[in-house]
Amino acid sequence: MSRYLRSKKVWLLLAVLGSALLSRFSGAINEYYLQVIIFVGINITLAVSLNLINGYTGQFSLGHAGFMAVGAYTASIVTLGVPLPLVTYPEPSAALFARLLGALVLAFDHAVNAVLWVANSGVAAVHGLPLVLQFVVALVAGGILAALTGLLVGVPSLRLRGDYLAIVTLGFGEIIRVVIQNTDAIGGARGYSGIPNYTTFFWAYAVAAATIYIVVSLIDSTYGRGFLTVRDDEVAAEAMGVDTTKYKVVAFVLGAFFAGIGGGLYAHTTTYINPAGFDFQRSIEIVIIVILGGMGSTPGVAFAAVLLTVLAEYLRFVAGYTFLPTWLRQLAANRTIIYALVLIALMLLRPQGLFGGLRAFGASATRKVPKAA
Amino acid sequence: MSTLLSLQGCTVRFGGLTAVSGLDLKIGPHDLAGLIGPNGAGKTTVFNIITGVYRPTCGSITLGDKAIAGMKPNRIAGLGIARTFQNIRLFASLSVFDNVRAAFNLRLKHGFSHALFRFPAFYREEADVDRQVMELLDIFDLGRHRDVLCKNLSYGDQRRLEIVRALATRPKLLLLDEPAAGMNPTEKEALTRLVRFIKEKFEIAVLLVEHDMKVVMGICERIFVLDHGVKIAEGNPGEITKNSKVIEAYLGEQPPEAGTADA
Ligand SMILES: Nc1ncnc2c1ncn2[C@@H]1O[C@H](COP(=O)(O)OP(=O)(O)O)[C@@H](O)[C@H]1O
Numbered sequence: 001m002s003r004y005l006r007s008k009k010v011w012l013l014l015a016v017l018g019s020a021l022l023s024r025f026s027g028a029i030n031e032y033y034l035q036v037i038i039f040v041g042i043n044i045t046l047a048v049s050l051n052l053i054n055g056y057t058g059q060f061s062l063g064h065a066g067f068m069a070v071g072a073y074t075a076s077i078v079t080l081g082v083p084l085p086l087v088t089y090p091e092p093s094a095a096l097f098a099r100l101l102g103a104l105v106l107a108f109d110h111a112v113n114a115v116l117w118v119a120n121s122g123v124a125a126v127h128g129l130p131l132v133l134q135f136v137v138a139l140v141a142g143g144i145l146a147a148l149t150g151l152l153v154g155v156p157s158l159r160l161r162g163d164y165l166a167i168v169t170l171g172f173g174e175i176i177r178v179v180i181q182n183t184d185a186i187g188g189a190r191g192y193s194g195i196p197n198y199t200t201f202f203w204a205y206a207v208a209a210a211t212i213y214i215v216v217s218l219i220d221s222t223y224g225r226g227f228l229t230v231r232d233d234e235v236a237a238e239a240m241g242v243d244t245t246k247y248k249v250v251a252f253v254l255g256a257f258f259a260g261i262g263g264g265l266y267a268h269t270t271t272y273i274n275p276a277g278f279d280f281q282r283s284i285e286i287v288i289i290v291i292l293g294g295m296g297s298t299p300g301v302a303f304a305a306v307l308l309t310v311l312a313e314y315l316r317f318v319a320g321y322t323f324l325p326t327w328l329r330q331l332a333a334n335r336t337i338i339y340a341l342v343l344i345a346l347m348l349l350r351p352q353g354l355f356g357g358l359r360a361f362g363a364s365a366t367r368k369v370p371k372a373a
Numbered sequence: 374m375s376t377l378l379s380l381q382g383c384t385v386r387f388g389g390l391t392a393v394s395g396l397d398l399k400i401g402p403h404d405l406a407g408l409i410g411p412n413g414a415g416k417t418t419v420f421n422i423i424t425g426v427y428r429p430t431c432g433s434i435t436l437g438d439k440a441i442a443g444m445k446p447n448r449i450a451g452l453g454i455a456r457t458f459q460n461i462r463l464f465a466s467l468s469v470f471d472n473v474r475a476a477f478n479l480r481l482k483h484g485f486s487h488a489l490f491r492f493p494a495f496y497r498e499e500a501d502v503d504r505q506v507m508e509l510l511d512i513f514d515l516g517r518h519r520d521v522l523c524k525n526l527s528y529g530d531q532r533r534l535e536i537v538r539a540l541a542t543r544p545k546l547l548l549l550d551e552p553a554a555g556m557n558p559t560e561k562e563a564l565t566r567l568v569r570f571i572k573e574k575f576e577i578a579v580l581l582v583e584h585d586m587k588v589v590m591g592i593c594e595r596i597f598v599l600d601h602g603v604k605i606a607e608g609n610p611g612e613i614t615k616n617s618k619v620i621e622a623y624l625g626e627q628p629p630e631a632g633t634a635d636a
């Protein structure tokens with residue numbers, strides 16, 4: 001019995017079954033509370049996955065909202081089934097140089113349209129499936145596209161260290177947002193509305209459980225110790241044969257994958273997305289959860305996700321309490337100031353994070369194996 | 374005598390500064406070699422080009438019959454060169470056990486997917502790594518500290534752990550950068566015995582950078598002397614102590630007799 005209780009796979013199964021069971025009763029809860037509870041689950045996914053990059057691997061990424069946006073938009077396009085309009089081909093021109101350039105542009109447009117055609121046919125095909133499967137395909141597609149974006153961002157920028165990486169990822173996150181904002185074909189600044197409300201309690205928490213399982217399982221292995229060596233000392237890690245570049249890319253791509261899935265879940269619970277919802281501030285919020293929970297502590301970060309999501313919602317009420325002085329209500333309405341204060345207090349009092357050093361799931365995998373005699 | 378590692382005409386320049394200049398160096402598969410010279414002579418830089426931290430400005434480095442100059446450090450480690458650092462560089466947030474375990478990364482048959490899906494093969498390999506790590510730790514009397522964070526170890530134990538971690542990569546050549554720095558005479562003697570023991574037990578070559586002449590003379594069968602990036606002498610300990618260039622550049626201010634007297 002105890003052997004099973006110590007198996008991570010059994011815990012994952014229990015968590016998924018538990019989510020399914022609890023989800024049956026979610027109708028009994030006030031709709032607003034349910035929404036907050038679902039946000040908590042999504043934020044756990046986002047923060048735990050960012051923790052793989054920022055906490056365990058020690059690479060400071062500020063681009064999580066960008067990957068979330070990729071996932072949210074991809075998933076919404078799949079479930080909404082909106083065909084993406086093809087690009088119109090340019091008019092042929094007379095001048096020689098313009099003709100050469102025009103030919104290049106034309107070739108590029110043909111390539112783009114081929115991709116769009118494949119995507120549209122894919123979406124159309126998915127719409128023959130039952131709704132649940134449509135949703136799963138949408139989420140996974142969002143995750144994969146976000147992961148590809150992560151690869152694209154990560155490979156050139158992961159050679160940068162510390163602050164530089166933070167700035168580059170922040171820049172990429174903003175680029176993703178601005179590109180979406182200026183692409184009318186996917187709603188531009190207006191965004192998408194009427195996205196089906198598929199994200200139930202079950203989906204939010206099953207995905208959160210899977211994310212925790214994957215991150216914890218990876219870290220708790222000889223292979224996974226590689227992530228920590230990259231964080232602790234890159235030079236020593238390489239001298240011991242650790243391929244630090246590969247570890248950084250794996251962390252980044254996997255982190256982006258779950259951010260993409262989180263984005264898909266988010267889109268299918270708010271039923272409305274626009275580029276402004278995935279701005280820099282969103283990235284900062286997830287980073288703050290990770291720092292609050294203690295970089296490199298999965299239980300800590302998961303708990304901080306609960307704490308900060310609930311706090312953020314509670315502040316909305318505080319802002320509405322007319323018996324409070326105006327300055328206090330304005331403070332409550334301005335979450336970033338509160339976050340900044342929380343961060344300053346944390347850095348002064350507990351720089352390792354609220355739960356830093358907590359290793360509930362952290363014990364060595366090898367302990368579960370009876371020692372070879 | 375066959376050659377394990379060979380440097381030919383290696384030069385390293387940092388901007389205007391020539392840290393190593395036209396260095397030739399050969400190490401056999403079971404050598405205990407020493408690299409000595411005054412501070413700033415370029416000894417650590419030699420380690421850094423051998424392990425791929427820097428690429429030599431010119432010259433070639435071969436390990437066995439492979440040219441390794443400019444290869445990535447992790448690949449060179451995989452080919453069989455391990456090192457310690459002048460300023461100890463352990464993985465500070467990891468336990469003693471995990472510091473050594475991390476070095477098994479190189480020889481892991483199962484990676485990412487096995488860590489995720491945790492099939493029986495995964496547990497078997499982890500148990501295998503566990504056993505090998507404990508074996509190594511026990512050989513060096515660190516087994517009782519297995520769960521201690523490495524930064525809480527004594528200085529001497531940290532130095533030893535760094536050597537154990539390097540050995541865990543199963544090297545053919547071990548580079549030790551001033552392993553006796555900061556040790557007292559008793560610890561230095563223990564270290565001398567340790568290095569000789571490692572050479573015998575693991576049948577590897579060792580290249581040692583060290584200032585303490587007693588340690589160098591006690592360990593090395595062959596010594597290279599660097600001064601301002603130039604190799605000024607090469608030979609067995611007896612030849613080196615008599616070499617007039619070496620006495621002038623390095624030993625002069627600190628003759629080995631004096632080192633023996635205060636030990
Ligand atoms: N990364 C570097 N950039 C610039 N100069 C360096 C660098 N590394 C070493 N040096 C210089 O090269 C010379 C040799 O240094 P080093 O190899 O550390 O000497 P040793 O280990 O023999 O004391 C010194 O003058 C040092 O300042």
Ligand SMILES: [Mg+2]
Binds near residue numbers: 416417418459
């Ligand atoms: Mg040095």
